[in-house]
Amino acid sequence: MSEHTVSSYDEELSGIAGRIAEMGGLAESIVTDAVTALITQDLDLAQATIGRDHRLDDLMHDIEMRNVLVIARRQPMGQDLREIMAATRIANDLERVGDMAKNVAKRVIAIDSDLKSKTLAIGVEHMTELALAQLKAVLDAYTRKDAEEAVKVRERDAEIDAIYTSLFRELLTYMMEDPRNITQCAHLLFCAKNIERIGDHATNIAENVYYMVTGKRLLDDRPRMDETGVEDKENA
Amino acid sequence: MSEHTVSSYDEELSGIAGRIAEMGGLAESIVTDAVTALITQDLDLAQATIGRDHRLDDLMHDIEMRNVLVIARRQPMGQDLREIMAATRIANDLERVGDMAKNVAKRVIAIDSDLKSKTLAIGVEHMTELALAQLKAVLDAYTRKDAEEAVKVRERDAEIDAIYTSLFRELLTYMMEDPRNITQCAHLLFCAKNIERIGDHATNIAENVYYMVTGKRLLDDRPRMDETGVEDKENA
Numbered sequence: 001m002s003e004h005t006v007s008s009y010d011e012e013l014s015g016i017a018g019r020i021a022e023m024g025g026l027a028e029s030i031v032t033d034a035v036t037a038l039i040t041q042d043l044d045l046a047q048a049t050i051g052r053d054h055r056l057d058d059l060m061h062d063i064e065m066r067n068v069l070v071i072a073r074r075q076p077m078g079q080d081l082r083e084i085m086a087a088t089r090i091a092n093d094l095e096r097v098g099d100m101a102k103n104v105a106k107r108v109i110a111i112d113s114d115l116k117s118k119t120l121a122i123g124v125e126h127m128t129e130l131a132l133a134q135l136k137a138v139l140d141a142y143t144r145k146d147a148e149e150a151v152k153v154r155e156r157d158a159e160i161d162a163i164y165t166s167l168f169r170e171l172l173t174y175m176m177e178d179p180r181n182i183t184q185c186a187h188l189l190f191c192a193k194n195i196e197r198i199g200d201h202a203t204n205i206a207e208n209v210y211y212m213v214t215g216k217r218l219l220d221d222r223p224r225m226d227e228t229g230v231e232d233k234e235n236a
Numbered sequence: 237m238s239e240h241t242v243s244s245y246d247e248e249l250s251g252i253a254g255r256i257a258e259m260g261g262l263a264e265s266i267v268t269d270a271v272t273a274l275i276t277q278d279l280d281l282a283q284a285t286i287g288r289d290h291r292l293d294d295l296m297h298d299i300e301m302r303n304v305l306v307i308a309r310r311q312p313m314g315q316d317l318r319e320i321m322a323a324t325r326i327a328n329d330l331e332r333v334g335d336m337a338k339n340v341a342k343r344v345i346a347i348d349s350d351l352k353s354k355t356l357a358i359g360v361e362h363m364t365e366l367a368l369a370q371l372k373a374v375l376d377a378y379t380r381k382d383a384e385e386a387v388k389v390r391e392r393d394a395e396i397d398a399i400y401t402s403l404f405r406e407l408l409t410y411m412m413e414d415p416r417n418i419t420q421c422a423h424l425l426f427c428a429k430n431i432e433r434i435g436d437h438a439t440n441i442a443e444n445v446y447y448m449v450t451g452k453r454l455l456d457d458r459p460r461m462d463e464t465g466v467e468d469k470e471n472a
Contacts (some may be wrong), residue, residue, distance in 0.1 A: 005327055068307055068321065075308040085304065092328070179412040186408060189422060190429070 010141065012070050013080070016063060016087045023059045023094040024139040027101070028132055030056070031198060034101040035128040037108045038191060039121050046108035053098035060095040064088055072120065079215070086212035093201040093208075097135065100194040100201070107187045116174060116181055120188065124168065127163040127195050133200035134160070142209045152211040153202060154218065160199035167192045248306050249316070252299060252323045253379065259295045259330040260375040263337070264368055265436060266292070270337040271364040273344045274427060275357050282344035291333035298333040299322055315451070322448035326378065329444075336430040336437075337395065343423045352403040352410060352417055356424065359406065363399040363431050370396070370438035378445045386445040389438060390454065396435035402427045 030052050069086045070148035076084060080221065115121045134153055141149035171189050174181045210218050266288050273282035299301050303320045306312065312320060351357045370389055380402035407421045407428070 062320070068317070071304055071307045072311040085300070087388070168422075172422060175411060175418045175422075176415040179415075182408055182411045182418075186404075186411075186422075186425060189425065194428070 009070075009074060011076075012066070013083060014049075016070075016084065019059055019066075019166050020090055020094070020142065023056055023063075023091060026052075026056055026059070027094045027097040028135055030098050030101040030102075031128065031132060031135075031195075034104040034108070035124065035195070037097065038104055038111075038113070039125055041108065041111070041114050043109055043112065043194070046105040049105040050102055050195055053095075053102050056095045056098035057076045063091040066213040079212075082212045086108060089208045090205050091211045097198050097201050100198050103194045104191045107191050111187045113183055113184060114152060115188075116184060117170075120167070120170060120174075123163060123167045124188075124192065124195065127160060127167065127192070129169065130156075130160050130163065130200075131195055131198040133201065134199055135205075138202045138205045138209060141206065142212075145209075145213045147210045147213040150206040150213070153206040154210075157199050160196055164192055164196040190223045243422075245306075245310060248302070248310075249319060252302060252306075252320070255295055255299050256323055256326055256330070256378065257303075257375065258289070259292055259299075259327060260371065262288075262292055262295070263330045263333040264371055266337040267340075267364065267368060267371075267431075270340040271360065271431070274340055274347075275351070275361055277344065277347070277350050279345055279348065281471040285341040286338055289331075289338050292331045292334035296327040297463060299327040315448075318448045318451060322378075322444045325444045326441050329440045331436050333437050334407070336434050338425050338431045343427050345422045347420050349420060353406075356403070356406060356410075359399060359403045360424075360428065360431065363396055363403065364434075366392075366396050366399065367431055367434040367438065370435055371441075374438045374441045374445065377445040378441065378448075381445075381449050383446050383449040386442040386449070387454070389442040390446075393435050393439045396432055400428055453455050 030049060033045055033049045033052070037043065037049060043059070067088050070084055071081075074080070134156060137149065137156075138153045141153060168189065170193070171185045175185045207218050210216070266285060269281055269285045269288070271272060272278065303324050306320055307317075311315070312391060356468045370392060373385065373392075374389045376382070404425065407425050411421045443454050446452070
């Protein structure tokens with residue numbers, strides 16, 4: 001294999017990592033905008049957020065196609081193959097983070113009224129901050145190939161689940177207090193669920209980073225619960 | 237290329253299609269059990285359903301790994317490459333259908349009381365029947381490489397969305413009538429959403445079948461709405 005070929009292979013791999021970083025930055029920004037729109041009831045921002053995930057879709061398809069070409073051209077094995085497969089899966093999770101944010105933005109338009117409670121807004125904001133911090137931490141772990149940090153991210157998801165549980169209960173309480181709150185709170189239940197699931201996607205990414213670096217799967221011994229013992233997960 | 241090699245390649249491709257068929261059958265059966273457990277409030281069946289999606293996860297990872305090996309060995313192009321990529325994506329959607337069913341089964345345990353309304357049970361059952369019929373139709377379209385049928389499946393998703401919308405409204409009405417219904421109905425909102433999303437996964441599969449057969453992407457001009465104009469979608 002000529003040096004040129006080797007260098008071009010490295011470029012292919014780093015190109016994929018660069019696109020994952022771009023997707024990560026974009027996903028974080030869309031989540032931030034969607035939740036800001038929710039908290040401030042900014043319908044224009046919500047509307048603007050809804051279209052922004054197309055770029056995530058495009059990047060995901062681009063990464064997928066590049067990875068197929070790299071596999072066909074190079075027949076990678078071991079660590080290299082794990083890197084490529086992890087990138088495909090991480091791109092998929094980041095695209096779904098964008099979907100979650102879009103769902104929240106659409107609910108903002110459906111709600112179309114101020115949030116009934118300041119406590120509620122603080123809860124949603126706090127859960128979003130944690131979810132975004134998780135996303136940032138796991139993408140750093142991906143870039144640095146840091147399996148230990150990936151494990152930590154996965155363990156911290158329990159904090160997000162705990163906040164979700166308390167928000168779920170609070171929303172039910174508002175519904176019981178006044179039937180006029182019910183429609184708004186029903187939409188907010190789904191918003192909270194969408195944000196909680198951003199945390200799940202960060203966990204999925206953490207598991208893929210761990211596998212990419214170590215070649216081993218994390219055992220599923222993590223305690224995961226939300227309200228009344230319901231874990232509502234994907235890829236779980 | 238020797239005849240043996242050609243035949244072995246065909247075997248690889250048909251092996252992948254066979255595994256998709258197995259995943260499809262399994263996903264349908266898990267959905268049926270989860271919703272039966274919900275309607276009849278059968279906690280044992282719900283508990284038994286929760287563990288059954290592991291096999292879907294295993295099959296998905298197996299399909300993914302086989303596809304990578306086929307791509308590395310054969311460097312497929314055109315129709316062959318599209319078939320392999322479609323299989324990976326379809327496996328992913330079927331695995332998520334299993335997750336949706338598992339979410340419903342977990343809610344059954346959280347609800348742990350009879351459904352308040354016969355109408356509600358009929359609505360949930362009807363939506364599930366439609367979602368399962370969609371899943372079956374789209375997997376037939378995949379086996380027969382029938383792009384036209386895939387388009388029809390995609391169009392029919394609007395029926396499931398319409399039932400979901402009416403269930404959503406009905407659930408809010410029950411909540412408003414009696415605050416004691418609120419907790420159960422909140423869980424049922426999520427159950428209904430999970431079933432509605434099984435329809436979305438059938439739609440995703442339909443789009444992948446269409447792409448696999450024709451090499452073209454279906455344009456996103458399908459009208460898709462649920463309650464109060466909120467489309468809550470993944471991969472949308």
